Amino acid sequence: MMRKLIVTLLACAPFLAIAAGGSLPLDKANNDLSDKASLKRGFESYLKYCLGCHQLQYQRYNRTFRDLGISEAEGKEKYMPTGEKPGDHITNTMPAKDAAAWFGSTPPDLTLEARFRSPDYIYTYLRSFYVDENRPFGVNNKIFKDVAMPHVLQGLQGIQTLDENGHLTPAVGGTMSPEEYDEFVRDLTNFLEYVAEPNKLEREQLGYYVIGFLFILLIFSYLLKKEYWRDVH
Numbered sequence: 001m002m003r004k005l006i007v008t009l010l011a012c013a014p015f016l017a018i019a020a021g022g023s024l025p026l027d028k029a030n031n032d033l034s035d036k037a038s039l040k041r042g043f044e045s046y047l048k049y050c051l052g053c054h055q056l057q058y059q060r061y062n063r064t065f066r067d068l069g070i071s072e073a074e075g076k077e078k079y080m081p082t083g084e085k086p087g088d089h090i091t092n093t094m095p096a097k098d099a100a101a102w103f104g105s106t107p108p109d110l111t112l113e114a115r116f117r118s119p120d121y122i123y124t125y126l127r128s129f130y131v132d133e134n135r136p137f138g139v140n141n142k143i144f145k146d147v148a149m150p151h152v153l154q155g156l157q158g159i160q161t162l163d164e165n166g167h168l169t170p171a172v173g174g175t176m177s178p179e180e181y182d183e184f185v186r187d188l189t190n191f192l193e194y195v196a197e198p199n200k201l202e203r204e205q206l207g208y209y210v211i212g213f214l215f216i217l218l219i220f221s222y223l224l225k226k227e228y229w230r231d232v233h
Helices: 002-019 036-049 061-068 072-078 096-103 113-117 119-125 178-196 200-228
Strands: 056-060 129-131 139-141
Touching: 036 061, 036 178, 056 061, 061 072, 113 119, 113 178, 119 178
Parallel strands: none
Antiparallel strands: 129 139
């Protein structure tokens, strides 16, 4: 039985690697969900560069405002220009059928993308576009071959190509330096990780309390056991 289990796991390993983001190494995003300034910058970047195609259909505006320290009045003024209600989900008006015709497939909802792909995958992906004249939008992606998405952040990052060894060359022509662009992408990735599980920090903190409670309970249970069995032994 154990031998069959080991053989099955070894057979599935390549597919698990692909599901985790492919065989290429991923750069570390080094996110910090407690950094509300970073989350706020990432939220602003998402609204400006991503919302036109990618929804957050399971995330509400007012939950985002509350978690990021944005008042509802400020949120309605600065982050809801199209007049939605604060209790609405963060969606766009792009028709799914038209989007599929334009891009080859409907742009995915990003609410759970960080849990599905991992923050490191998103961080690496947004930094891995390169020129490919054979693609419809003139770009390809190092970790997502033949991706249908245009490089919407190219004006910020600049243009990358592949050298003779298949490695990405330094970006040129962008409005941001490589360091600035990396920080920009890290903020955006940080926000998408937050959206994927808004209560992650609270859940992790609660986990410490539960472990502490169980440890104390173990001590009292052991002492109680000794008391019950004292006369027997």
